[in-house]
Amino acid sequence: MSAGFGERVRAGIDARGPLCVGIDPHGSLLASWGLSDDAAGVREFGLRTVDAVAPHVAIVKPQVSFFERFGAAGFAALEDVLSAARNAGLLVIADAKRGDIGSTMDAYAAAWLSPGSSLEADALTVNPYLGVGALDGALGLARAHGKGLFVLAATSNPEGRALQGAVGSTGGSVSAQVVAEVSARNAAEVQGDAWGSAGFVIGATVDWTDAGLAAFAPSAPILAPGFGAQGAEPRDLVARFGAMAPCVIASESRSILSAGPDGLADATAARAAEYREALHD
Amino acid sequence: MSAGFGERVRAGIDARGPLCVGIDPHGSLLASWGLSDDAAGVREFGLRTVDAVAPHVAIVKPQVSFFERFGAAGFAALEDVLSAARNAGLLVIADAKRGDIGSTMDAYAAAWLSPGSSLEADALTVNPYLGVGALDGALGLARAHGKGLFVLAATSNPEGRALQGAVGSTGGSVSAQVVAEVSARNAAEVQGDAWGSAGFVIGATVDWTDAGLAAFAPSAPILAPGFGAQGAEPRDLVARFGAMAPCVIASESRSILSAGPDGLADATAARAAEYREALHD
Numbered sequence: 001m002s003a004g005f006g007e008r009v010r011a012g013i014d015a016r017g018p019l020c021v022g023i024d025p026h027g028s029l030l031a032s033w034g035l036s037d038d039a040a041g042v043r044e045f046g047l048r049t050v051d052a053v054a055p056h057v058a059i060v061k062p063q064v065s066f067f068e069r070f071g072a073a074g075f076a077a078l079e080d081v082l083s084a085a086r087n088a089g090l091l092v093i094a095d096a097k098r099g100d101i102g103s104t105m106d107a108y109a110a111a112w113l114s115p116g117s118s119l120e121a122d123a124l125t126v127n128p129y130l131g132v133g134a135l136d137g138a139l140g141l142a143r144a145h146g147k148g149l150f151v152l153a154a155t156s157n158p159e160g161r162a163l164q165g166a167v168g169s170t171g172g173s174v175s176a177q178v179v180a181e182v183s184a185r186n187a188a189e190v191q192g193d194a195w196g197s198a199g200f201v202i203g204a205t206v207d208w209t210d211a212g213l214a215a216f217a218p219s220a221p222i223l224a225p226g227f228g229a230q231g232a233e234p235r236d237l238v239a240r241f242g243a244m245a246p247c248v249i250a251s252e253s254r255s256i257l258s259a260g261p262d263g264l265a266d267a268t269a270a271r272a273a274e275y276r277e278a279l280h281d
Numbered sequence: 282m283s284a285g286f287g288e289r290v291r292a293g294i295d296a297r298g299p300l301c302v303g304i305d306p307h308g309s310l311l312a313s314w315g316l317s318d319d320a321a322g323v324r325e326f327g328l329r330t331v332d333a334v335a336p337h338v339a340i341v342k343p344q345v346s347f348f349e350r351f352g353a354a355g356f357a358a359l360e361d362v363l364s365a366a367r368n369a370g371l372l373v374i375a376d377a378k379r380g381d382i383g384s385t386m387d388a389y390a391a392a393w394l395s396p397g398s399s400l401e402a403d404a405l406t407v408n409p410y411l412g413v414g415a416l417d418g419a420l421g422l423a424r425a426h427g428k429g430l431f432v433l434a435a436t437s438n439p440e441g442r443a444l445q446g447a448v449g450s451t452g453g454s455v456s457a458q459v460v461a462e463v464s465a466r467n468a469a470e471v472q473g474d475a476w477g478s479a480g481f482v483i484g485a486t487v488d489w490t491d492a493g494l495a496a497f498a499p500s501a502p503i504l505a506p507g508f509g510a511q512g513a514e515p516r517d518l519v520a521r522f523g524a525m526a527p528c529v530i531a532s533e534s535r536s537i538l539s540a541g542p543d544g545l546a547d548a549t550a551a552r553a554a555e556y557r558e559a560l561h562d
Contacts, residue, residue: 026384065381065388071399072356074392079353097381099408100346101438103307107346111355118352127380129410129433131440152410157382159412166447166455174447174455 005123005148006186006195009221009249012058012091017276018237020059020093020223021268022253023049023081025066029254033261039073042066046081049257052264054088056272061223061251062121064096079118092121093150093223093249099127101134109138113147123148125201125223132181139185139198148197150223153178154211156203156230165212173212175202186219195247196220204232204240204250218247228255234271234278250275286404286429287467287476290502290530293339293372298557299518301340301374301504302549303534304330304362306347310535314542320354323347327362330538333545335369337553342504342532343402345377360399373402374431374504374530380408382415390419394428404429406482406504413462420466420479429478431504434459435492437484437511446493454493456483467500476528477501485513485521485531499528509536515552515559531556 003011025045027037033048035041046062053060062085067078085092098108111117112124123142126135126149135149142149154164154175164175172180179200186196196219204226208214222241226232227250238245252271259267284292306326308318314329316322327343334341343366348359366373379389392398393405404423407416407430416430423430435445435456445456453461460481467477477500485507489495503522507513508531519526533552540548 024385026388063385065379065385065392068400069388069392069398071392072353072360073399075353075356097408098346098378099380099410100378101436101440104305104344104346107307107350111346111350111352117350118354119349127378127408127410129380129408129441129444130436130438131442131444133440134438155382155411157411157415159382159414160410161412162449162451162458163409163412163455166449166458168443168447170443174444177443177447 003146004190005142005146005197006190006220008091008122008146009059010195013249016056016058017272018248018250018279019057019272019275020061020249020251021049021053021057021256022095022251023060023062024253024257029257032258039070039077042070042074043077043080046077047084048261049264050081050085050088050090052261053268054090056265056269059091059093059249060085061093061095063253064094082119082121086120086122093123093125094119094121095125097125097127097152099130101130102137105134106137106141109141113142113145115145123150123199125150125152127152128178132178143189143197148199150199150201151178151182152201153182154202154206154213156205156226161210165210167212175211175213179213179216183216183219190219199223201225204236205230215242215244218244221249222247223249223251225251228252234274237275237278245279284427285471286423286427286478287471287501289372289403289427290340291476294530297337297339298553299529299531299560300338300553300556301342301530301532302330302334302338302537303376303532304341304343305534305538310538313539320351320358323351323355324358324361327358328365329542330545331362331366331369331371333542334549335371337546337550340372340374340530341366342374342376344534345375363400363402367401367403374404374406375400375402376406378406378408378433380411382411383418386415387418387422390422394423394426396426404431404480406431406433408433409459413459424470424478429480431480431482432459432463433482434463435483435487435494437486437507442491446491448493456492456494460494460497464497464500471500480504482506485517486511496523496525499525502530503528504530504532506532509533515555518556518559526560
């Protein structure tokens with residue numbers, strides 16, 4: 001078997017830096033790109049984005065909801081986009097935030113992480129409300145195929161604070177508990193400083209104190225939305241994540257996509273360079 | 282506009298009792314029904330289930346993951362099943378457990394709750410990890426169209442206990458906090474004892490003490506998975522939910538579906554009667 005998912009991400013960041021382009025075809029972007037607000041539009045949007053960014057970044061993150069809103073036709077478009085992205089050598093994180101238990105969760109994992117599935121991606125974002133342990137079947141399937149999960153730990157939206165900052169019986173916040181449980185699974189998977197298959201989602205603009213989170217030694221990549229339009233800048237990679245910065249995947253969507261289909265390649269190349277500099281200065 | 286979602290559910294329970302049949306075409310059931318483990322199989326499974334149960338219950342709950350595992354083809358099958366169920370006069374809860382923020386969450390709501398969407402259902406299960414407030418856009422869309430949400434509050438799987446039992450700054454558990462926040466939204470929507478559009482998901486076998494939950498006056502339906510194969514019986518409706526029992530939608534899947542395509546109608550009719558008796562004794 002080839003390298004596990006964590007090490008594949010590390011190699012991608014080493015080669016091209018931490019910028020991940022979110023593929024978020026919402027209505028306003030489709031309009032500004034001159035595309036129709038339908039399944040054909042999101043397909044075209046996704047394929048053009050893949051073409052434009054593939055030479056410049058290692059990772060893309062299609063936002064599933066913007067395809068799902070067109071039902072089966074939107075999913076057919078997403079299948080084409082996922083396939084094009086993987087064929088272009090990109091690591092693809094399906095941002096679907098799925099979360100369930102038992103065989104139901106396993107079915108989601110089969111959909112997104114089984115080799116040969118029409119929706120095959122390299123990783124899936126998942127929601128731990130039903131317990132990190134409820135994701136173990138999905139994690140096992142991911143590991144068996146060199147795939148990964150990104151588990152929501154701390155999000156930067158204010159509505160999430162009360163829940164994610166609640167304190168469990170072990171004394172840590174919900175976010176800290178998720179980080180600890182995910183870390184334990186990586187520790188059981190990999191040796192030394194290798195990265196495991198279970199990544200974290202921690203928003204770039206999260207207030208770590210509010211979230212009850214302290215710096216930790218990440219055993220896997222941290223997917224950090226919130227760069228770009230939501231306010232975080234390349235310099236915040238180190239300013240906010242400190243020693244953890246080398247593990248961070250910095251995800252931007254609107255800020256880059258708003259360059260439009262003609263400006264997207266140059267905008268991505270320039271922004272990718274800024275992140276590499278920020279990380280290596 | 283016609284009645285809101287909560288009142289539509291109440292009318293359904295009044296007419297046919299609280300049993301909801303889950304449409305869960307997992308591999309083992311497809312095999313025992315003699316159907317193929319592919320999109321055609323899940324379509325046939327769903328359509329036959331709708332036909333068999335429509336005369337006997339008010340509510341069905343398709344489990345989206347079992348369709349999603351076949352990608353766009355599976356979603357096309359699901360569209361047919363959703364449409365058949367709604368045309369048969371059933372209230373359809375899409376069990377997708379979606380959860381995100383802002384325009385991303387709105388896109389999920391548009392997919393599942395917009396009139397005319399190919400995936401149109403009557404209600405959607407949603408995940409509050411990003412905050413109940415992050416679901417407000419979806420709730421607004423639901424209300425505008427007589428649709429509903431069911432927000433995960435307390436699930437009965439043991440892996441979920443630590444997170445859902447964590448205690449927030451207001452002193453209540455995460456589950457209690459979700460119940461309170463959802464209840465406040467219903468109180469702002471409806472008057473008197475009318476049911477609002479934002480329901481709760483509370484597993485039938487939840488340990489309420491572990492979950493930090495106390496009996497409350499439900500302002501909306503409580504969707505309770507865990508009846509049937511997971512261990513709860515019709516008599517538990519009142520034994521476990523007490524004064525809240527009239528608000529409970531008792532969801533069974535495998536226990537009923539395992540009757541097979543030929544036995545399903547009779548099994549459903551018999552079980553539906555048991556629940557009505559349990560509720561009215």
